[in-house]
Amino acid sequence: MKAAVLVDGGEVRVEEVPEPRADGWALVEARAAGVCGTELHFLEGMIPPPHERFVLGHESAGVVREVPEGSAVGPGDRVAVYNFVGCGRCAPCRTGRESLCLDPVGQLGFSLPGGFADVVRVPAANLVPLPDSVSFETAAVLACSGMSVVHASRLAGIGLGDTVVVDGIGGVGLMAVQVARAAGARVIAVADSDERGELACSLGAAAAVVLPGGEGYEGLPDRVRALTGGAGADHYVELVGTEQTLLAGIRSLGRGGKLVIIGYTGDHLNVHPVELILSEIQVVTSVAASRRDLEAAIDLSAAGRLHVTVDTRYPLSEIGTALERLRARRVKGRNVVVW
Ligand SMILES: [Zn+2]
Ligand SMILES: [Zn+2]
Numbered sequence: 001m002k003a004a005v006l007v008d009g010g011e012v013r014v015e016e017v018p019e020p021r022a023d024g025w026a027l028v029e030a031r032a033a034g035v036c037g038t039e040l041h042f043l044e045g046m047i048p049p050p051h052e053r054f055v056l057g058h059e060s061a062g063v064v065r066e067v068p069e070g071s072a073v074g075p076g077d078r079v080a081v082y083n084f085v086g087c088g089r090c091a092p093c094r095t096g097r098e099s100l101c102l103d104p105v106g107q108l109g110f111s112l113p114g115g116f117a118d119v120v121r122v123p124a125a126n127l128v129p130l131p132d133s134v135s136f137e138t139a140a141v142l143a144c145s146g147m148s149v150v151h152a153s154r155l156a157g158i159g160l161g162d163t164v165v166v167d168g169i170g171g172v173g174l175m176a177v178q179v180a181r182a183a184g185a186r187v188i189a190v191a192d193s194d195e196r197g198e199l200a201c202s203l204g205a206a207a208a209v210v211l212p213g214g215e216g217y218e219g220l221p222d223r224v225r226a227l228t229g230g231a232g233a234d235h236y237v238e239l240v241g242t243e244q245t246l247l248a249g250i251r252s253l254g255r256g257g258k259l260v261i262i263g264y265t266g267d268h269l270n271v272h273p274v275e276l277i278l279s280e281i282q283v284v285t286s287v288a289a290s291r292r293d294l295e296a297a298i299d300l301s302a303a304g305r306l307h308v309t310v311d312t313r314y315p316l317s318e319i320g321t322a323l324e325r326l327r328a329r330r331v332k333g334r335n336v337v338v339w
Pocket of ligand 2: 091102103104
């Protein structure tokens with residue numbers, strides 16, 4: 001089969017590799033795989049691959065080819081692939097918080113061979129059936145950014161009537177806008193261009209603050225206060241992850257507000273505790289998601305409340321171009337590899 005492997009020097013190359021054998025897991029014939037910003041962290045060496053010629057791709061959907069007897073899905077079923085393989089025995093796994101597993105088997109595209117391949121191997125328990133109304137490409141993207149924002153939204157307790165700032169209108173930010181809206185919140189998007197701000201508003205944001213090229217964060221707290229009758233926001237969903245954006249987030253919150261950290265860079269955050277204490281600011285962090293969050297994201301999409309913005313579809317042979325365009329920040333929403 002064909003697969004895109006990471007080769008030494010930070011390049012992805014499409015090569016012929018042996019097909020995996022099920023060996024007690026399931027085999028899925030790939031139909032779509034999302035190309036995520038995380039891929040660039042591998043190319044740049046920020047995340048080391050587990051071994052040479054590793055197959056990347058952690059956002060996958062396809063058709064079941066083979067499953068062990070007694071599985072909930074069968075050959076021919078359309079599925080999204082939940083990419084995190086927990087131990088299934090520890091307390092986090094048993095309470096539906098698999099991404100905090102104490103002894104994980106691994107994660108597709110991070111430590112287990114990923115979705116940029118004709119055939120994907122995964123435990124049958126990781127296969128989530130797809131309704132006909134949810135396309136493979138939508139499902140693939142929900143299997144990363146969609147489920148992650150559902151997870152963060154749940155942890156932060158985003159609810160009816162809350163004001164939520166979403167900082168960073170990339171693929172994840174566009175999902176965050178819609179999930180907060182679905183939870184009943186009013187959303188203010190912070191975007192680095194008019195185009196992205198308009199896209200956020202077209203997906204349900206009530207207002208967009210545009211900081212061209214990401215400049216002008218020092219003025220953001222005043223602009224958020226002006227849009228919230230002076231109160232500040234209830235939640236600030238941080239997807240950019242620089243010290244400047246994190247501080248702007250803290251300062252844009254109202255009393256008892258929550259800073260919800262999903263994105264990060266190499267930056268540290270230096271803030272005096274008093275700045276948090278005086279307003280009883282809470283810091284909520286969120287890593288990946290549970291299978292249940294993926295199911296919720298798929299349900300929201302089937303109900304027409306979570307729309308995935310696909311920029312361009314590529315065959316696997318052109319994955320290099322998809323990655324280059326992502327690196328150049330020329331992608332609106334997600335690039336998806338399709339079969
Ligand atoms: Zn991803
Ligand atoms: Zn576990």
